[in-house]
Amino acid sequence: MNSSRPVTIKDIARRFRCSPSTVSRALNDHPAINEDTRKNIQEYAREVGYQRNEVSLSLLNKKTASLGVVVPTISNYYETAVIEGLHTVLQPMGYTLNICVTNESYLLEKESLSKLLSNRTEGIFLSVSQETYDAGYYEHLENVIQRKTPLIFIDREYEDFETSRATVDDYHGAFAAVEHLVTLGYKQIAHLKGPNGLTVSEQRFKGYLNCLKKYNMPVREELIINTNFNVESAILPTKRLLELTSPPDAIFGVNDQVAIGAMRVAKDKGLRIPQDIGLVGFDNSPISAYMYPSLTTVHRPGRKIGMEASRLFLNQLNGSGDFAPESIVLPSELVIRESSLRI
Amino acid sequence: MNSSRPVTIKDIARRFRCSPSTVSRALNDHPAINEDTRKNIQEYAREVGYQRNEVSLSLLNKKTASLGVVVPTISNYYETAVIEGLHTVLQPMGYTLNICVTNESYLLEKESLSKLLSNRTEGIFLSVSQETYDAGYYEHLENVIQRKTPLIFIDREYEDFETSRATVDDYHGAFAAVEHLVTLGYKQIAHLKGPNGLTVSEQRFKGYLNCLKKYNMPVREELIINTNFNVESAILPTKRLLELTSPPDAIFGVNDQVAIGAMRVAKDKGLRIPQDIGLVGFDNSPISAYMYPSLTTVHRPGRKIGMEASRLFLNQLNGSGDFAPESIVLPSELVIRESSLRI
DNA sequence: GAAATTTTTTCAAACGTTTGCATTCGATAT
DNA sequence: ATATCGAATGCAAACGTTTGAAAAAATTTC
Structure with a gap:
């Protein structure tokens, strides 16, 4: 009792x-x-x-040793890899991670940030939600900045904010992926694009476009279809692509999930991969190496991003008065496997 | 400034x-x-x-509105699904989730719990690490119990602790999976088992064994090999299985990852699935439906487990003085797909 | 215009811990 | 015996907020 x-x-x-x-x-x-x-x-x-009682100590010392991680979802490989990276660096230093999931909702993101500030979290890692990004909201961020709580953007970012950020070079990864397809002689390269507006989607799309441009290949509007980062969302778009009178001979998916969806549809149609159709994904998720055929993809260093973001946070924390935000862009790397490698 | x-x-x-x-x-x-x-x-x-300043309020009211989630890993689909389930129920109630990853280490688990208690976390959801389980450690748990902090076991559990727990009926799921194979006429059913000692591994293994027994089928020791829940760990064991003089005509994997690894090896060997070899996994991870062939598996309701565990926590919190621990066992459900469905 | 009543504000304690400064208590030196 | 010193301990304030009870101020009543 x-x-x-x-x-x-x-x-x-x-x-x-x-x-x-x-x-x-x-x-x-x-x-x-x-x-x-x-x-x-x-x-x-x-x-x-x-x-x-650490609570009383937190009050006394104005130090809570807790950090906020605000992400749209935790059910993708990449996001959990990032969190693992953060963990790897910060847990041993005594920090506790408060994970907030926004489900791509602005309201939840706003509330999460407000809650974290109220709890006197010492730093916030944020991957903004799609809704926030679409609408261009930023007031809830001003709030964080004003409090001088270190704010680190992860992947999805606002260009014009004076904060540190850790991102992957999506543009060159996508460019390399498409160039790889071009080099192998694929002529009609489709792109299963991510949701409009997100940096990640747009950067990869830009890589795709610019590569086609570089090799003087026509950009066919009907070969570019939006998807939603998950397998299911790729099924119908791929079907539509393959039913065109002049269907693509290769598909570049915005991520592995989408490419795997496309793979499934292509196989159902009896197409041989990579002979009849080449496939490339993005992420290098663990499963991609074990698909049949194994999936060519672009490695995206999630763990490393998490670790770099941690470093950025620590820099800002220990930084002397005048703090200059840093931007880390990690390279992404083409991983060539069977799904694209026709001879 | x-x-x-x-x-x-x-x-x-x-x-x-x-x-x-x-x-x-x-x-x-x-x-x-x-x-x-x-x-x-x-x-x-x-x-x-x-x-x-919520910190001062926490001190005053002895309420922190934060909960601990201690899990061995967050890089599997299932674990993140559980966390999502917890989130779904608890975030709207104002609770913050402190995620601690133990990497299957006892020491980290012990430290995590101690930290959570020091931070006056109001409840702890725990999936014990493999090391803890193997060694049978429990002192660090006594500590939590003594403080009367609600402790909810998730999936991996200690039989003889007076706490609530939410688990999936692995046994019957496994049984159904193997029975399904037997019914279809598969005779030599192998099992890629999980690590020894974990409830999850052992329950599924037991389901496998008892089903074979029920149908008077011999248990061949060499058809049972340990793996580690991930794709890679299934590669060599599967190769070994397929090189036996009398190889299996079906494989039941302890989870989808393992089954997918087996699928890859089987295909590399030129085997047709399901005609030459039947495959069944466990988890019903999103990708399983989109493999080629799609993977027969046992659905494991991660989100629901998270939500049920939340309910157990809330019950214990609001429960009147004499609290009786509850055990929730959710059914798992066979999902029949192409990888096993030979005619 | 004083008493009674209502409205509004302040006081002080509490939550658990740390820490600079003051105090107490022996013991040693003179 | 007194001054001096060192060791060990206690006091009080601080962190930011809430809250019951007391006080003060404003309003109403007769």
Whole structure:
């Protein structure tokens, strides 16, 4: 019954008929404390399972050792890889990660940030939601900036904000992917594009476009269809592509999921991959290497992004007064596998 | 410079030459406050971006509105589905989730729990690490119980602990999967087993064994090989299986990843699926439906588990004094697809 | 115009811990 | 015996907020 109330320093003080200060110092191995007193108190504390109340310390020191991670979803490989990266660096330093999922909703994002600020989170890693991005909202961010809480953008970013950011070079990855297809002699390259407006979608799309341009290949509007980053969303678009009178001989998917969806549809149609149709994805998710045929893709270093973002945060935290935001752009890397490698 | 220190209630009080109590009441719409005073204070607070310090409130009310989620990994579909489920129920109630990843290490698990207790987390969802389970450690849990912090086991559990738990009926799912293969006339059914000792592995293994027994089929030791829940770990074991003088005509994988690894190896060997070899996985991960052939699997309701676990937590929290732990076992469901469906 | 009443505001304590400074208590030196 | 010193401990304030009770101020009543 009463054992539910955690033991406090005062409880121990009462037990030893001494002041809380003495107990505090004893527990913290302060040199001015008598050796016997120290030992007795420490032993008793261990016995009754004393555990210091970090909340009170947070209040006193204005340090919470907790960080916010605000992401649209955690059900994709890439996002969890990023979180793992953050974890790898920050958990050993004693930070706790508060994960907030926005489901691409502006309202949830706004509320999450507000909550994190109220909880006096010491830093925020943010991958803005699609809704936020589409509508161009930013007031909720001003709030964070004003508080001088370090804000680190991950992948999805606002160009004109004075913050650090860690992103992957989607543009050159996409360019390399398409160039690879072109080099192999594919002529009609389709693109299953991501949702409009997101940096990630647009950068990859731009890579696709510019590569075609470089090789003087026509851009056929009907070969570019939007999808939604998941397998299902690629099924119908791919069917539509393959039913064109002049169908594509290769498809570049905005991510692996989408490319895998396309692969499934192509196989159902009896097409041989890569002979009849070449496929390239993006992410290098673990599964991509074990598809049949294995999927050519662009490696996206999620863990590394998480670790770099952590570094950016630490830099900003320890930075002297005048802080200059840093931008880290990690290269993405083409991983050539069977789904594109026709001879 | 000084704008970095968040505005406090005292700052506002100074500005209006009134006491902090008045400000507090004004901000909380206390009826005993003069209408004008209230309006002025609220307006000013909004202007300067006042945000109440939840840390101090946590200390005062002994309520932190934060919950711990301790899991071995977050890079599998299932785990993230569980977290999403927790989120779905608990985020709208104002709870913050502190995610701790243990990487299957006992030490990290112990430290995570200790940290969560120090932070006065109001509840802990735990999927014990493999190391903890193997060694049978439990002292770190006693600690949580003693504090009367609600502890909810997820999937991996200790039989003899007086806590609530939410698990999936792995046993019957596995049984159904193997029975399905047997019914279709598969005779030599191999099992790519998970790591020894984990409830999840053992339950599925038991389902496999008991089903074979029920149908009077011999259990061949060499058809049972350990894997590690991921694709890579299935490659060599599958190769070994297929090189046996009397190779299996079906493989039941402990999860989809493993089954997908097996699928890849089988295809490389030129085997037709399901004619030459039948395959069944476990999890019903999104990708399983889009493999070629699509993968027969057992649906494992991760989201639901998360939501049920939340419910268990809330029950325990609101429960009157004498609390009786609940066990929820959700059914798993066979999803029949192409990889097993030979005619 | 004083008493009674209502409205509005302030006081003080509480949550758990740390920490600079003051105090106490022996012991040693003079 | 007194001054001096060192060791060990206690006091009080601080962090930001809420809240019951007391006080003050304004309003009404007779």
